[in-house]
Amino acid sequence: MADTAHSSAEALDDRVPGTRIAASRGRAWKDLLVQLYQREPHQECLLIPAVPEPLVVWVLSGAAVVEERELDGPWHANRVSAGDFFLTNAQDPYELRWTADESSPFEVMHLHLGLPLLKRATVEVLGDARELELRDVSGERDAVLSGLLEPLRAELLSAHGPSALFVQGLAQSLAVHLVRQYGAAATGKRRPRGGLPAFKLRRVIELMESQLDREFHLAPLAREAGLSEFHFGRAFKQSTGFAPSRYVIRLRMERARQLLRETSRPIIEIGLEVGYTSASHFAQVFRRETGVAPSDYRGDT
Incomplete structure (x- = not known):
């Protein structure tokens, strides 16, 4: 698989917290990216950008209630356990959250199928x-799919x-099975894909995350994507559902929630780390985005 396709998959996976146990590398995994994760037991609302490659998520161990929704739509819950799978070929970004049983690790396998492989299977x-x-x-559940994964x-x-011959044979079999079992010729009713190429989306999000403590500026992000500010803003919103400035706020609040949960650092210090020089401004934005004050979120008395 080309570097751009790998970046597309990683753009999605890097947004989901947890410990990566293993990831495919090298020629044996051409047109395929496979990653194994142990996820955190609880994940709050997480934005998943739309990427071109189909994604299969296979539950390896543990059990969880996983909820999905379109942006700001109603949540739809599924209880899953080892052997269950998700198949996503998202045309639009969506939101995800879960709560896992803590009696055993919640481990999953992510598999991104390269578009050239899918085209050959089609x-x-x-x-x-x-x-x-x-x-x-x-x-x-799909016994054939599990037997290939x-x-x-x-x-x-x-x-x-890995054996390149064996891996490529499995990848081709997997692509054919997905097309046979879950695919159909496009009806023309779905909107065409738009937005940023996925490798550019990944680089832009990485740049955003590295500068959460700085004042937001659109120009450096547009330069990273190689676009004018106007075209970048429009393409970014197509990919994520949010204007770049709004997406940065989401990233800041994700980081702030993590620091409030996992550290005892002063709230003003956390606010500074995510780009707010005023404690009152940070508290105002945090309350607007989460519905509670930072001190209430942490549980301070």
């Missing part, structure tokens, strides 16, 4: 290179290194 199954839609799946997981963890 030609094989449908007879031509027409545009394909994969339907979204939330918390279902498990050996990929084993190859990823193999002490002898």
Whole structure:
């Protein structure tokens, strides 16, 4: 898979907190990115940008209530356990949260299928290179899919290194199965994909995250994407559902919530770290975005 495709997948995965156990690297994994994660037991509302590559999330261990929604829409919950999977081919950004049972680790496998591989499978199954839609799946089981994912997981963890021939055979089988089972020719009713190319989205978000303590400026982000400020702002909103300035606020609040939960640092210090020189301004924005004051969120008495 080209670097841009890997960056696309990582742009999504890097947004989801947890410990990465393993990740695919090298020629054996062409057109495929596989990553294993142990997730935190509880995750608040998290924005997942739209990326081109289909994503399969397979639950390896543990159980959780996972909730999904369109931006600001109603939450839809699924209780999942080992063996369940999600398939996402999102045309639009969406929001995600979960609460896992703490009796065992909540571990998942993320697999991003490269577009060249999906296109070859589409030609094989449908007879031509027409545009394909994969339907979204939330918390279902598929014995054939599990039977293909498990050996990929084993190859990823193999002490002898992966076999390129074996991995590519599994990847091709997986692509054909997804097209057969969950795919259909595009109907033309869904809007065409727009927004930033995923590798540019990743670089822009990384730049945003590295500068949360600074005043927001659009120009450096537009330069990173290689676009004018006008075209960058429009493309970024297509990818994430938010204007760049609003997205930075979301990132600041995510970081602030993490620091309030995990540290005992003074609130004014946390405010400074996420770009607010005034404690009152930080408290005002935090309350507006979360519904509670920073001290109440932390549970100060």
